[in-house]
Amino acid sequence: xxxHELHGKNISFDEQRLxxxxxxxFTHAMIFSERPLYPGELFIVExxxxxxxWTGHVKIGFTLLPPDEILNQCTEEVVxxxxxxxxxRSSIKKENIRNGDLILFLF
Numbered sequence: 001x002x003x004h005e006l007h008g009k010n011i012s013f014d015e016q017r018l019x020x021x022x023x024x025x026f027t028h029a030m031i032f033s034e035r036p037l038y039p040g041e042l043f044i045v046e047x048x049x050x051x052x053x054w055t056g057h058v059k060i061g062f063t064l065l066p067p068d069e070i071l072n073q074c075t076e077e078v079v080x081x082x083x084x085x086x087x088x089r090s091s092i093k094k095e096n097i098r099n100g101d102l103i104l105f106l107f
Contacts, residue, residue, distance in 0.1 A: 001033055001034060001035070001043075002016065002017040002018055002033075002034040003017045003018070003020055003031050003032065003033065003034060004031070004032040004033060004034050004067050005017070005034075006032065006067040006068055006071060007020070007030060007031050007032070007067075007071075008027075008028035008029045008030040008031070008071065009028045010022055010023055010024045010025050010027065010028045010029045011023075011028075011029055011030070011031055017034070019048070030067075030070065030071065032067040032070075037062070040106070041106075042104065042105070042106055043104070043105040043106075044102055044103070044104050044105075045060060045102070045103040045105075046100070046101070046102050046103075047097050047098070047099060047100065047101045047102075047103070048099065048100070049099055050097060050098075050099060058097060058103075060103065060105070062105075
């Protein structure tokens with residue numbers, strides 16, 4: 001599945017929008033799927049590479065809000081606490097993630 005064309009300002013995509021890369025900062029790195037997931041659909045995230053330049057968590061979640069509505073609320077440099085307190089989110093400590101890891105979700 002491709003990523004949605006709307007994304008945080010510190011994200012770049014490959015030409016097919018299948019690979020996302022975070023750069024420049026730990027903030028403004030939200031990405032979204034190109035379309036809503038179907039009930040029972042398997043969603044897989046592969047960590048191809050990570051960096052030691054930042055610490056923290058990888059946060060992966062599901063929302064009913066459209067990407068533009070979420071990104072419009074994320075104008076501050078501070079982490080998006082008001083958005084991250086919605087149900088359906090997972091937080092994985094960076095030290096528990098290795099290059100090549102697959103993270104599986106069943107929606």
